[in-house]
Amino acid sequence: MLYLIGLGLSERDLSLRAFELLRKIVNIYVDTYTNYFDFDLLWLENELNKKIIPLSRNDMEKNPTFLDIAKSKEVALLVSGDPLVATTHTDIILRANKMGVKTKIYHASSIYSAIAETGLHIYRFGKTTSIPYPEENFFPKSFYDVIVQNKERNLHTMLLLDVKKEKNLFMNPKEAISILKEIDKNNNITDIIVISRISHENQKIIYGDIDKLIKFENEYYGPPPHTLVVPAKLHFAEEEYLLSLAEIHKNSKNK
Ligand SMILES: C[S@@+](CC[C@H](N)C(=O)[O-])C[C@H]1O[C@@H](n2cnc3c(N)ncnc32)[C@H](O)[C@@H]1O
Structure with a gap:
């Protein structure tokens, strides 16, 4: 058994x-x-x-x-x-x-339910995807298609970050945001939510413009594990919850 x-x-x-x-x-x-x-x-x-x-x-x-x-x-x-x-x-x-x-x-x-601590309604999440580490001569992009498809349907995307335990590599938010920026030539991604160590004493939920979040060093996001969310257009109740609980780095309104 x-x-x-x-x-x-x-x-x-x-x-x-x-x-x-x-x-x-x-x-x-x-x-x-x-x-x-x-x-x-x-x-x-x-x-x-x-x-x-x-x-x-x-x-x-x-x-x-x-x-x-x-x-x-x-x-x-x-x-x-x-x-x-x-x-x-x-x-x-x-x-x-x-x-x-x-x-x-x-x-x-699980991260699958704890993600609701962002205030985003759980039934408004589309397909989840993972951001993998790019390898030599291989830069996977399928996760980006998932983000775009979810956005088209006005659904949030949860992005799990790559874990390569055997190499002691755990993708951090800075690496993940840089990969997203590099791939997003059309600027489809304006806002990001970073969730760090949810359910731990030192958990963090950070929400902001991708151009602002990319400037932070990893120390700001804290130790792993991390998950990112690319939000769809926020429902007013989601927005109220998120803005009242997260650390905010935003200029523009959510699109
Ligand atoms: C393969 S999934 C495993 C999920 C796990 N079995 C669960 O049910 O939560 C691993 C990924 O989940 C995310 N994750 C797991 N725990 C987390 C936490 N406490 N805070 C933020 N993200 C977390 C990270 O992106 C990590 O790379």
């Missing part, structure tokens, strides 16, 4: 139901690569009096020995946020099914 258990967005978001289950399980692993991961799980190890084994990308994708163990034993895989908000975990469930291993999901708080 394989349990995929959401840790939620911050260190002690784990549900009581999941915590009680973990008390009974010996083989506990944690995915440290699909998100920027800086949770200190020592408190959980101490509470459970068990070791939690970190898994790399290789352990998760190429050599998932935890799945072999799950054929005969109960195994828990801890995931930051919600376990189903990363396609890696749906792949793991499919692999488990093919091996005859049963799976069960314990949901948790």
Whole structure:
């Protein structure tokens, strides 16, 4: 049996139901690569009096020995946020099914719902996309098409930022905004919302003109993880909420 258990967005978001289950399980692993991961799980190890084994990308994708163990034993895989908000975990469930291993999901708080702390109405978000790191001779642009299509339908776009754990690279807002500026020759993107470490003590929500936000150094945005939103035309209730809660750097009205 394989349990995929959401840790939620911050260190002690784990549900009581999941915590009680973990008390009974010996083989506990944690995915440290699909998100920027800086949770200190020592408190959980101490509470459970068990070791939690970190898994790399290789352990998760190429050599998932935890799945072999799950054929005969109960195994828990801890995931930051919600376990189903990363396609890696749906792949793991499919692999488990093919091996005859049963799976069960314990949901948790996620960037997908926490994004509503911006004040933007959750049902006004269009397709989500990710900004990947450009590589040598490869500058992916499909995320930009998603922004344009969402804008055409007057929908907000949530942009997740690339995580390359094996190279210790976590895209920061300055890099992401620079990539957007470079690609947006038609100036379709006027405003940006930057969400930093939502659900943590030092969370930040910053809203402003892209030309203003690009001038800030990363220190201003704070440590990762970060998400960007390209807003559609704001509903007056969204605007009121956002303007009252975010740090604002704007000249123009939202278009
Ligand atoms: C592959 S997604 C994994 C999401 C996670 N499973 C969840 O349910 O929240 C990772 C991306 O989500 C965003 N993210 C995750 N946690 C965040 C947080 N606390 N604040 C802002 N963005 C976050 C970042 O863009 C990060 O690169």
